[in-house]
Amino acid sequence: MLLARVEGNIVATRKHPSLNGWRLVVCQPISGDGQPEGSPQVAIDAHGAGMHQQVVISSDGLSARKAVGDDRSPVRWLVTAVVDEQEPGKRI
Numbered sequence: 001m002l003l004a005r006v007e008g009n010i011v012a013t014r015k016h017p018s019l020n021g022w023r024l025v026v027c028q029p030i031s032g033d034g035q036p037e038g039s040p041q042v043a044i045d046a047h048g049a050g051m052h053q054q055v056v057i058s059s060d061g062l063s064a065r066k067a068v069g070d071d072r073s074p075v076r077w078l079v080t081a082v083v084d085e086q087e088p089g090k091r092i
Helices: 061-068
Strands: 002-010 023-029 041-045 054-058 077-082 085-087
Touching (some): 002 041
Antiparallel strands (some): 002 054, 054 077
C-alpha cells in the first residue's frame, strides 16, 4: 500500500469490459511530507476521491480483480481509502 495524491481522471472511449462503470484516477505516490515518490499509477476508485485528495492505494491485483468481478481483468491498482487525517485530530 502507498500513500498517494489524486492528480487526475482518466476518460477512455474503449477499455476492458471489466472496467465499465468504474472511475479511473491517476494517483501520484507521495512521501509522508507530500513529496512525489515514483511513477504515477492508474487506479480504480469506488470511494469518489476528489482532485488532489490524499488516498491509500494498493497494488494487490487479486483484490482489484475481485472488486471488478473478473479474474481476467487487467486491473492492478485500487484506491482503498481516502485520507482525512494525517494523525488523530490533525486534518490534512
